[in-house]
Amino acid sequence: MDCPMEEENSDIPPSRSTEGRASGSSIDLVDAVCLFKSIVQKQFENFSGQLKSEQEVFSKKLKENDLTKLKSEGNKIQFEFNGQILDGLDKLEARAFENKDSKAVSIIADLRKLLQTRNKHIRIADSSPAGWKTVQEYKSSEIADDSDDDKKIRSAENRALKQKTKSRVHPYRKNAYAYPSTPSAAAGSANLLPVQPFLTPGNQLFRPKGPRRQPQPFDICYNCFETGHWKSRCPNAAQTTSKPSHYFIFITHFSAIFTVGRWKDINVPKDQQLAELTSQIPEYCLKSRADSTQKQYRYAFNEFCKWCTSFSCKVNSLPASDTSVSSYIIHLAKVSKSSSKIQAATHAISWAHKLAGLTDPCESSLVKLVKEGTLRDTCHPVTKKEPITPDHLHKIINVYANNKSSLADLRIACMCLISFAGFLRFSELANLKMRNIHITDSYMILEIEKSKTDRYHEGTKVFVARTNSDLCPVSLLERYILLSDLKGMSDMFVFRALTFCKKSKSYTLRSQNRPISYTRAREIVLSAFGSIGLDSSKFGLHSLRSGGATAAANAGIGDRIFKKHGRWRSESAKDGYVHESINEKLQVSKNLGL
Structure with missing residues (x-):
């Protein structure tokens, strides 16, 4: 049974009491909105801070990834330093935005663009075989990050490689050659002695006639193979029981052929015209083969020289023994399994010895037998192209x-x-x-x-x-x-x-x-x-x-x-x-x- 509720007496008139209740409700609503707004703002700030930290971590990983891709240590240091400057510019740009300094923002943007371009050049130079020459060629053309940018980089790299190839001293290089310090010394303990490059302006390979100079610290003795004196004045001549080879010299590449053998005994005449003709003898010896054949022989003989220097014991490449040439032929048969490689190697070694005036090891019956055996083992049927009708x-x-x-x-x-x-x-x-x-x-x-x-x-x-x-x-x-x-x-x-x-x-x-x-x-x-x-x-x-x-x-x-x-x-x-x-x-x- 419902009980009637008694109304409480109030001194406030009914109309005024209603107004108070309405005013209290509006205040509660404003407070609720403000509270909700503060909560949302706080959550947004937390989310923004979290997003910013994740962005910094991701950016750091990207920079580390870029650094690991660089090969040169110097390029890594320069790239990392530029990245630190870019981070500082980001902070300066944020402060400039707060202060509404448009001029500072423009300057910072220009500096950032310069650093980003520099980092791009570092990556190009580090990944290109031609190095910074590729960057120079790339900068000479119009720099743009459009769809043709990769094409421009490849074109610049090709031009740089061509210039690098043209700048080489061809076909003679100014490398030092290694000579053993003692007859029993291994190739690894050889001294590096400077040898004048052949046909270089201002230098002569052949010794001119006239009074002989005194021995120099870099001169080598072909009796004891020590430096500082000649064979004719060797202090160990009386103690030497076995006469070493006259051609005991390590040849490391094809160009060194013109420093051994018959070329050591040629004297340059005093007459300038005759001396000029004499200096052209090696040039015309090389012309006895076509340019393509020279290139093939040069590469094949250089590979033989590399093989000879890859062992701990001494293996002469010029003059080479028939045993070492036979071993090299077997090595080619097992590694390359190509008969053309074997043919090119034997022809190149033979030509190098003929140029130097040395005994050709490829004429040995041992080399001929080994070569024939490897050719039988490596030759395959040749599939020729079909003819057009x-x-x-x-x-x-x-x-x-x-x-x-x-x-x-x-x-x-x-x-x-x-x-x-x-x-x-x-x-x-x-x-x-x-x-x-x-x-x-x-x-x-x-x-x-x-x-x-x-x-x-x-x-x-x-x-x-x-x-x-x-x-x-x-x-x-x-x-x-x-x-x-x-x-x-x-x-x-x-x-x-x-x-x-x-x-x-x-x-x-x-x-x-x-x-x-x-x-x-x-x-x-x-x-x-x-x-x-x-x-x-x-x-x-x-x-x-x-x-x-x-x-x-x-x-x-x-x-x-x-x-x-x-x-x-x-x-x-x-x-x-x-x-x-x-x-x-x-x-x-x-x-x-x-």
């Missing part, structure tokens, strides 16, 4: 030499047809100049100034007939010359790199008179082979020369004119280019009377 050329002409073909397409078709018809190697095709081409009504003549088999640069002429067909190489070359605007009888290379003009939407030959590179030529020709349905992995640039030779051989062309047209020196080299057809191969069994 006239049917393939028909497809290439239809795609790349039609009425709508651009200069780029026409260049591909012209290179293929001329290489096929003239049996041209790539070097012969690339070095063709306008003055080497003579066109008549019935044929054209290609003058090959320099060829692989033309040792004395006598030059050869290749005659190509005008067939007046779709595959006529003369007509296609005339069309290419007309479209490319090449001038007759000039020194301009026929096949050069192209430039695409966006305005006219057409290709033009670059003004730089440089032949097309092997890499680019191979790329576009193999792409053309692939576009007509061929497996580009089975073909190469030599497929054009091989295809022309195969077509001529299957057509029954005489061996004499066939060999002359292809500029082959031997029958084996000529036969290696010819791929007989199935009908030719079946002729033997068909004529056996079976």
Whole structure:
């Protein structure tokens, strides 16, 4: 049962009592809002501080990661120091924002940009083989952090490496050579003695005639192999029971060949003209081999020298014993498993000894037997590239030499047809100049100034007939010359790199008179082979020369004119280019009377 509640008496009028209750409620609401606001602000400050600390930790890890990627200790120190300055600039920038100092903010931003650019240059220099030369080349071009920045860095690095290569003293280096201090001393305890570089301006390798100077502290005695005196004045001469080798010198690289052997005994004449001629003897000795052969032999002999110095005991590289050469051949067979490496090593060692006038160890029967054994063990069947046929050329002409073909397409078709018809190697095709081409009504003549088999640069002429067909190489070359605007009888290379003009939407030959590179030529020709349905992995640039030779051989062309047209020196080299057809191969069994 509900009980009625009694009302309390109050001295406050009813209306005034209601107003008091409303005022108290509004005060409580304001307090609640203020409390909520303070709690949210406090939580936000805590979250902001936590986020800031995490950001600092993450930034620190990034900087440490950048430091670990740097190779040079000096670059690490400089990069870390720049990072500390950047941290200080961040604090200064925050203070400048608080004080609303726009000028200070602008100065700090410029300083930060300079330091960031410097750190970028440090990373480029540290990762590039050319070091700070790459940075110099990069700074010479327009610096920008756009999509082309990586391309600019690679381009700058390539230019720096080329300049670094050109700045080398070639082919002679100014390195010191190591000589053993005693006859029984190991190679590791050798003294470093300065040797004058050959053919360096102001220095002479050969001793001029006249009064001999007194022994110097760096002179070596070839009797006891100690420094400070000569063999003729050796104090240990009477105590020496066995006469050491006259050529007991450690050779560490190819250039040192001209400091031993016959070169030590050559005296420079007093006559200046005769002395100049004498100083050119080594230069012309090197020219007895082609530049590419010299480069190959130099590298192979330097590798042999490195191998000789890798042992604790003494192993002479020049003169080398037949035992050490045989051991090195076995080493190459096990490590590289390449017959070409073995051939290059033996030829290089043999040539080095002939240059120095020393006994050739490669003529030893021991070396010959070991070489033959390793070649039998490492030789593998050679997979030659397949030849291009006239049917393939028909497809290439239809795609790349039609009425709508651009200069780029026409260049591909012209290179293929001329290489096929003239049996041209790539070097012969690339070095063709306008003055080497003579066109008549019935044929054209290609003058090959320099060829692989033309040792004395006598030059050869290749005659190509005008067939007046779709595959006529003369007509296609005339069309290419007309479209490319090449001038007759000039020194301009026929096949050069192209430039695409966006305005006219057409290709033009670059003004730089440089032949097309092997890499680019191979790329576009193999792409053309692939576009007509061929497996580009089975073909190469030599497929054009091989295809022309195969077509001529299957057509029954005489061996004499066939060999002359292809500029082959031997029958084996000529036969290696010819791929007989199935009908030719079946002729033997068909004529056996079976």
